[in-house]
Amino acid sequence: MKAAILIQRWYRRYIARLEMRRRYTWSIFQSIEYAGEQEQLQLSSFFSFMLDNFTQLNGSGPGDPMNEEGGGARYELIEVCDSYCGPHLSFPLSVSHTNALLSAFKEQQTLHARYVLQLLHETKKFLKQMPNIIHLSTSYSKEITICGDLHGRLDDLLLIFYKNGLPSPENPYVFNGDFVDRGKKSVEIIVILFAFLLLYPDHMHLNRGNHEDHIMNLRYGFTKEVMQKYKNHGRDILKLLQDVFSLLPVATVIDSKVLIVHGGISDMTDLHFLDSIERHKVKSALRLPRRSLDCVVMARGGGQVKGQLGSSRHHPGLSPSMLSPAHLSQVPCLHSFVPTETLPAAPGEEEEWKQIVDLLWSDPKVQNGCTPNTFRGGGCYFGPDVTHSLLQRHGLSLLIRSHQCKQEGYEVCHDGKVITIFSASNYYEEGSNRGAYVKLGPDLTPRFFQYQVSHCTRKLTLHQRVSVAEGSALKALQEKLFAHRSELMNTFQKYDRNNTGWISPSEWAQAVESVLRLDLPWRTLRPRLARLTQDGNVEYLSCFENIYAGQPLPQVTPNLAETLYRYRTDLEIIFNIIDKDHSGLISIEEFRHTWKLFSSHLRVAVEDSAVDDLARSIDFNKDGSIDFNEFLEAFRVVHRLDTKDQQQE
Amino acid sequence: MAEDEDSAEAIVSQVHRKIREAFNLFDVTSNKTVDVREIGTIIRSLGCFPTEGELHEIITEIEEEESTGSIRFEKFLPTMTKVLLERKFRPIPEDRLLQAFELLDPEKKGYLEPEELKKFMTQEGEPFSHDEMEEMLSAAVDPDKNVIFYKDFVGMMTYDDQ
Numbered sequence: 001m002k003a004a005i006l007i008q009r010w011y012r013r014y015i016a017r018l019e020m021r022r023r024y025t026w027s028i029f030q031s032i033e034y035a036g037e038q039e040q041l042q043l044s045s046f047f048s049f050m051l052d053n054f055t056q057l058n059g060s061g062p063g064d065p066m067n068e069e070g071g072g073a074r075y076e077l078i079e080v081c082d083s084y085c086g087p088h089l090s091f092p093l094s095v096s097h098t099n100a101l102l103s104a105f106k107e108q109q110t111l112h113a114r115y116v117l118q119l120l121h122e123t124k125k126f127l128k129q130m131p132n133i134i135h136l137s138t139s140y141s142k143e144i145t146i147c148g149d150l151h152g153r154l155d156d157l158l159l160i161f162y163k164n165g166l167p168s169p170e171n172p173y174v175f176n177g178d179f180v181d182r183g184k185k186s187v188e189i190i191v192i193l194f195a196f197l198l199l200y201p202d203h204m205h206l207n208r209g210n211h212e213d214h215i216m217n218l219r220y221g222f223t224k225e226v227m228q229k230y231k232n233h234g235r236d237i238l239k240l241l242q243d244v245f246s247l248l249p250v251a252t253v254i255d256s257k258v259l260i261v262h263g264g265i266s267d268m269t270d271l272h273f274l275d276s277i278e279r280h281k282v283k284s285a286l287r288l289p290r291r292s293l294d295c296v297v298m299a300r301g302g303g304q305v306k307g308q309l310g311s312s313r314h315h316p317g318l319s320p321s322m323l324s325p326a327h328l329s330q331v332p333c334l335h336s337f338v339p340t341e342t343l344p345a346a347p348g349e350e351e352e353w354k355q356i357v358d359l360l361w362s363d364p365k366v367q368n369g370c371t372p373n374t375f376r377g378g379g380c381y382f383g384p385d386v387t388h389s390l391l392q393r394h395g396l397s398l399l400i401r402s403h404q405c406k407q408e409g410y411e412v413c414h415d416g417k418v419i420t421i422f423s424a425s426n427y428y429e430e431g432s433n434r435g436a437y438v439k440l441g442p443d444l445t446p447r448f449f450q451y452q453v454s455h456c457t458r459k460l461t462l463h464q465r466v467s468v469a470e471g472s473a474l475k476a477l478q479e480k481l482f483a484h485r486s487e488l489m490n491t492f493q494k495y496d497r498n499n500t501g502w503i504s505p506s507e508w509a510q511a512v513e514s515v516l517r518l519d520l521p522w523r524t525l526r527p528r529l530a531r532l533t534q535d536g537n538v539e540y541l542s543c544f545e546n547i548y549a550g551q552p553l554p555q556v557t558p559n560l561a562e563t564l565y566r567y568r569t570d571l572e573i574i575f576n577i578i579d580k581d582h583s584g585l586i587s588i589e590e591f592r593h594t595w596k597l598f599s600s601h602l603r604v605a606v607e608d609s610a611v612d613d614l615a616r617s618i619d620f621n622k623d624g625s626i627d628f629n630e631f632l633e634a635f636r637v638v639h640r641l642d643t644k645d646q647q648q649e
Numbered sequence: 650m651a652e653d654e655d656s657a658e659a660i661v662s663q664v665h666r667k668i669r670e671a672f673n674l675f676d677v678t679s680n681k682t683v684d685v686r687e688i689g690t691i692i693r694s695l696g697c698f699p700t701e702g703e704l705h706e707i708i709t710e711i712e713e714e715e716s717t718g719s720i721r722f723e724k725f726l727p728t729m730t731k732v733l734l735e736r737k738f739r740p741i742p743e744d745r746l747l748q749a750f751e752l753l754d755p756e757k758k759g760y761l762e763p764e765e766l767k768k769f770m771t772q773e774g775e776p777f778s779h780d781e782m783e784e785m786l787s788a789a790v791d792p793d794k795n796v797i798f799y800k801d802f803v804g805m806m807t808y809d810d811q
Contacts (some may be wrong), residue, residue, distance in 0.1 A: 003749035004774035009698045010746050011777075011785055014806040016693030023674040366678040413678075461788040463805065506666060521670040 015462075022466050024521050026407065028473040029428035031518040032480070036569070038377030040219055043570055044286035046601050047215055047577065075117035078233065089115040091122055093199045098166070101195055105154060105188045113233035116191065120240045123194040126201065127247035132279045133271065134205055134252045136172070143441045144254060146174045148402030148410075148421035149209065152183025152222070155453040156424050156435050157192065163451060164437065167196045167204045174252050176402045176421065177209020177262035177360070181220035183424070187229055194244075208248035209262040210360040210378075210403065214238065215286040218573040246280040250359050257444055259396050263403045264362035264418075265387070266380045267370040269355065271394050277352040285357045285378065363404055364418050384414040391417060398444065409436025409450045425452040429472050431465035474528055480516055481529065482547045483566040487515050492540040501539055508538040560610050567598070568632055574598060575628040585625045588615050661730065668729050671695050672722055682719040685712065692729065697738035701775040707732075743807045750799035760796040 080088070086109040087100040101111065111119075138144055145164055150157055167173045175193055180186035196204045210216065217223045217238075226241075227234040251274065252260040259271075361379025365371075368383040387399060400419045404411075405427045411420045425435035436450045481488060491511040495503040503511070508530070509522035526532070531542035564571070574594055579586050586594075592615050596608070615626070671691050675683040683691065688711075689704050699707070711724040732738065753769055754761055763786055770777045770785065777785065788805070789797045 002774075003752040004769045005700070006741060006745060006749040008770060008774050008777065009700065010741065010806055012689070012781075013693045013698055013740075015781075015784070016690040019690050020671070020674060020694035027674065366680050462784055463788050506663065509666075521674055523667060523670050524674070 018462060018466050020524070021470050024524055025466070025470045025473040026428070026432070027520055028477055028518075028525075029432065029469075030405070031520055032476050033428075034375045034377075035518060036219075038375065039570070040216070041286060041377035043601075044215070046598070047218075047286060047573060048284075075114050075121060078114040078117070080112050080114050084112055085109070086111055087115075088112075089119065089195075091118065091198075093195055095199065098192070098195050098199055101192055102158070102161075102166075105185070105192070106158065110229055111187075111191055113230045113237065116187070116230070116237055117233065117240060119191060119194055119198075120237065120244055122198055124240065124244050124247060126198060127244065127249075130247075130249055131275070132250055132277060133275055134249050135256070136174075136205065136252060136254050138255055138440060138442045138444070140442055142170050142172060143439045143447075144172050144174060145437055145439050146176060146260060146400055146421060147437045148176050148423040149178035149405075149427075150175070150183070150189055151178055151211070151424045151427070152180055152186035152189060152225070153424045153426075153453070154183070154185035154188050156451075157189055159435075159451055159453055160423065160437055163449065164439075167200055169200060169203050172200075172203040172205075174205045174207065174254075174260055176252075176260055176400070177207045177248075178211045178402065179206075179209070180222040181211040181217060182427075183221075184225065186222045186225055190241075205252050206248055207252055207260060207262055208245065208250050208360065210285060212245035212248055213284045213286065214242045214245065215284045215573075218576050219569055223576060242283055243280070246283045250274065250279055250356055253396075254440060255442070255444060257396055258398045258400060258440065259391075259394070260400045261359045262401065263358070263360045263379055264364055264401050265382055265390050265399070266358040266362055267382070267386050267389075269358055269390055273351075274355055274359070277355065279352075279356065281349065282353050282356045285353075285360055361403075364401075364413055364420075366413070384417070387414045387417050398446075400438065400446075405433055406436075407433045409434040410438065410448050419446060421448075429469040430455065432469050470528075474525075477520075477525070477529065478543070478547050479565075480518070481512070481543050483562060484515050485544055485562055488512065488540075488543075491515055496540070501541060502533050502537040503540055504537055508540060511540075560614060563599070571598070572628070572632055575632075579628070585627055587625050591615050591626050591628075661734070664730050664733050665726065667695065668726055668733070669722070672725060676722070681722040683722075683725075685718055685720050688720055688725070691725075692732070692738075695729070695733065696740060697732065698740055699738040703738060743803070746807065747800065747803050750803065754799070759800065760791075760794075760798050762796055763790055766797055 087097070087104040089097050089101075089111075104111070136144060145160075147160060161167075165171045173196075179189050179193060183189075193204075193206060197206060211220065211222075214223070223238060226237055230237055250261065251271070254260070358379055361373065361376060363373060363376070363379070363381055364387070365381035365383055368385040370383065370386050371381050373379045373381050391397060391399065398417060398419065399414075400421060402421055402423075404420055404422065405424070406420055406422050409422055409425065412418070413420070419438060421436055421438050422433070423435045423437055425433060427433050431452075434450045434452045436448055439447045439449070441447075488511065491514060492503060492508070493499075495507040495511060505523055505526055508526060512522050513519070526538060529543050531539045531545075533539060575586060578590050578594060592611055595611050595615075599611075671694055672683060673679075675687045675691055685708060688708055689699075692699060692704065692707065707728060708720075711720055711728050713719075713721070713724075750761070751757070753765065766789070767782055767786065771782055789799075789802045791798055791801075
């Protein structure tokens with residue numbers, strides 16, 4: 001019957017379109033995520049420098065956490081007042097404590113700062129005596145469960161425990177890093193994981209991830225979460241966490257056959273060497289060891305930037321072709337601020353750091369070889385040959401890693417030799433991906449279990465799921481366009497020689513890619529991002545139409561405003577560094593000084609007077625200090641369609 | 650705006666870019682191949698309405714001699730370019746789609762029962778698989794009335810078209 005065929009063909013076409021949209025939505029989320037990491041790593045030397053030196057302005061002396069003992073937190077002196085109704089801990093911990101924690105967190109309660117500090121203190125003491133690489137064995141009575149990134153999603157952790165049981169001597173677990181950041185419940189997650197670690201030290205194992213890193217936490221939300229939840233003791237908690245994170249083991253090996261690391265490996269990875277290093281020296285992958293910083297500084301003036309992330313043979317984590325000019329970080333401004341007598345790093349320290357960075361940051365690739373991870377800006381891409389040779393060298397048969405979100409929660413590559421396991425479902429957006437964990441018995445055949453946390457009572461149709469995710473991906477992309485407006489306009493106008501206001505689809509796609517470098521299907525996205533003329537050309541001004549500045553400040557020139565949008569996240573990090581007591585306030589003088597440093601670092605030409613005007617205009621109550629949360633809020637962009645969207649939902 | 654945009658060569662290169670972009674979205678491992686099961690989705694997402702038979706023919710044409718389960722871009726590109734330039738598998742106008750639903754509803758109720766639609770879609774034409782049918786019903790059935798108001802459904806299916 002003809003009617004049926006017609007409907008079937010239409011419907012299959014419709015589903016194909018949806019699938020296409022789902023794919024590009026995924027690409028957008030992934031590109032933007034990695035571009036953010038890349039930016040963070042490119043600015044790492046700047047952030048390191050700020051951490052080391054700039055904090056002197058506060059009169060608190062050079063803050064070098066490498067030399068600081070985090071034990072200063074005197075949890076014994078903190079009183080738990082009677083009005084506190086959350087769980088109480090006493091050490092050594094027992095099952096009743098972990099149960100109490102789980103039910104308290106389900107009820108949205110917060111653990112008292114005193115107990116958090118004590119737990120961290122105990123965890124630090126315990127981790128100190130653990131080796132860099134942990135060796136486990138399976139047995140028939142107990143399979144080992146391996147979980148990937150959780151990223152502050154407590155619901156996912158609770159769902160895993162619900163489906164797979166709580167950690168216990170009969171039910172051992174390995175959590176493969178990235179417990180914190182992005183989600184809102186990172187504190188709860190580490191409290192639960194650390195409590196189980198202390199309760200069952202032989203049956204609960206934690207690998208370090210690239211987000212167990214205090215500089216990453218400045219950007220991706222964990223620092224903020226801690227400060228919001230613990231107004232008085234947040235700073236002590238963060239300080240102690242720096243040590244705890246740096247003491248987490250970096251790898252786990254099961255039955256001498258299965259290697260578990262957060263990111264991956266490189267062609268330099270040497271497990272024997274890794275066994276022998278002092279892992280706690282690497283406080284952050286984003287802090288070059290001291291000597292490298294010197295190299296960076298000396299390399300100014302056109303020389304190569306040395307000591308970047310990734311194995312030394314490959315050229316620095318950033319390849320020039322990937323960068324737009326504004327991002328090129330030759331760190332010119334660092335020079336004049338580096339103290340004259342820098343301590344040279346001990347020989348080998350840089351090597352240790354590189355080995356760890358490769359474990360925490362790398363991703364597998366299809367082609368053979370080992371190349372710098374230009375997409376993320378750190379670690380490397382390792383091919384099947386690199387996997388094969390490492391496994392063979394160490395008599396291993398399988399590599400399990402996490403670090404990358406996968407739509408199904410897991411993925412197998414390199415001829416079945418590499419497994420990616422990712423445990424945060426709905427990572428990019430409600431419905432974007434499933435979470436998974438993997439179980440290994442003595443036969444070492446991986447068995448996968450998938451799940452998805454759902455907040456909706458009614459199941460969304462495929463169409464609704466795609467539309468929701470697509471909407472937020474496109475919004476993120478529009479913000480990117482907006483933040484690069486003048487650069488884009490320049491490029492558009494180069495193509496539009498006759499000032500018609502429109503350019504061809506390929507010209508538009510080329511222009512946008514040359515500025516944003518996100519490697520996205522711009523032609524396909526074109527109708528979603530801009531208005532088209534009847535014959536399909538792009539009215540390029542329309543891509544900035546649906547978005548506008550949150551709070552127009554008359555004193556701010558459009559150029560400066562655009563720069564502020566673009567570097568909003570970086571500025572927040574810098575503010576957080578300067579604001580050592582996390583009060584949310586910095587002085588006008590500090591603001592002015594930082595901004596100048598930062599803009600010269602980025603080579604953004606902003607006139608001094610414009611910065612002064614800006615500083616004055618944001619000191620709303622004229623008391624000489626700036627509430628920078630409020631300040632950054634003013635530089636958030638707003639989508640015109642927001643109200644309409646809500647009505648539709 | 651250069652005038653060579655309209656030359657034959659330029660049109661071919663435009664079509665090539667369009668195909669490459671669609672293909673790349675499905676080339677998850679970036680090695681210039683896609684899973685053969687995705688070919689239908691790629692062709693359809695490029696605006697074509699092939700029948701299952703026609704789709705099968707294309708796949709046979711571009712498959713490797715020894716079936717590998719994947720399709721290479723080099724093989725896909727010329728075939729797909731031809732399809733698009735010769736305007737094969739042209740879209741079926743929207744009003745025909747609505748007419749088709751009306752044919753299934755001779756009493757002109759304005760809606761179909763899930764069971765009716767299911768019968769037509771899984772027993773006639775190029776039958777839907779179980780999954781396809783479930784997905785279609787979950788999108789088409791009105792949750793309150795538990796019937797398919799096909800006019801709305803047609804609107805939804807055709808809405809996103811650019």
